[in-house]
Amino acid sequence: MKVLLINGSPHPDGNTSIALSEVADTLAKEGIETETLWIGTKPVQGCIACYKCSTTGVCVFRDDLYVKTREAVSRADAIVIGSPVYYAGPSGSLCALLDRLFYSSGKLLRYKPAASVVCCRRGGASAAFDRLNKYYTILSMPVVSSQYWNSVHGRERGEARYDEEGLQTMRTLGRNMAWMLKSIHNPQSPVAPEPEPRRATNFIRNDHE
Numbered sequence: 001m002k003v004l005l006i007n008g009s010p011h012p013d014g015n016t017s018i019a020l021s022e023v024a025d026t027l028a029k030e031g032i033e034t035e036t037l038w039i040g041t042k043p044v045q046g047c048i049a050c051y052k053c054s055t056t057g058v059c060v061f062r063d064d065l066y067v068k069t070r071e072a073v074s075r076a077d078a079i080v081i082g083s084p085v086y087y088a089g090p091s092g093s094l095c096a097l098l099d100r101l102f103y104s105s106g107k108l109l110r111y112k113p114a115a116s117v118v119c120c121r122r123g124g125a126s127a128a129f130d131r132l133n134k135y136y137t138i139l140s141m142p143v144v145s146s147q148y149w150n151s152v153h154g155r156e157r158g159e160a161r162y163d164e165e166g167l168q169t170m171r172t173l174g175r176n177m178a179w180m181l182k183s184i185h186n187p188q189s190p191v192a193p194e195p196e197p198r199r200a201t202n203f204i205r206n207d208h209e
Contacts (some may be wrong), residue, residue, distance in 0.1 A: 023174040032178050
């Protein structure tokens with residue numbers, strides 16, 4: 001079993017990467033293979049509503065990022081998409097890619113478990129989270145939940161490492177994703193994951209200790 005993690009941040013090793021890595025590390029402990037794909041910093045072509053993909057099954061713009069993502073999706077049993085929050089929404093480049101991918105490649109995505117992860121400085125996380133989840137719910141993809149909305153907080157690179165509750169939410173998501181995959185592939189064996197003692201944090205802190 002393999003989970004594809006898509007990093008929609010322009011920073012390959014920023015706070016979004018920290019959140020996705022926490023999910024990936026947890027999946028590895030559960031015996032689930034992962035593959036991470038970073039969308040990079042180059043301009044991403046948006047959908048032009050030409051509807052060619054309705055007959056060909058492939059976007060007319062066969063750029064490297066689209067092709068690479070489509071191939072990775074075909075290899076995966078589940079997907080986790082991560083993004084920073086810009087104006088209460090996901091990365092524009094990420095959405096440009098996902099618009100084309102989800103419209104043209106429904107047969108590769110349908111019924112695969114999926115989850116979203118967002119990273120913000122302070123607000124807008126739940127709106128961005130909701131936006132990403134809409135890609136899944138239009139294609140009959142089971143949405144994997146966690147103990148809270150899947151968000152971490154941090155502005156400067158690396159600050160997400162200090163969001164204890166956010167990282168715990170990522171670990172819970174990883175265990176829940178593993179449980180769902182195992183339940184699908186072998187319904188007789190898995191038991192529900194045991195939750196960690198809950199960490200509850202807030203925005204008010206003087207330092208990182």
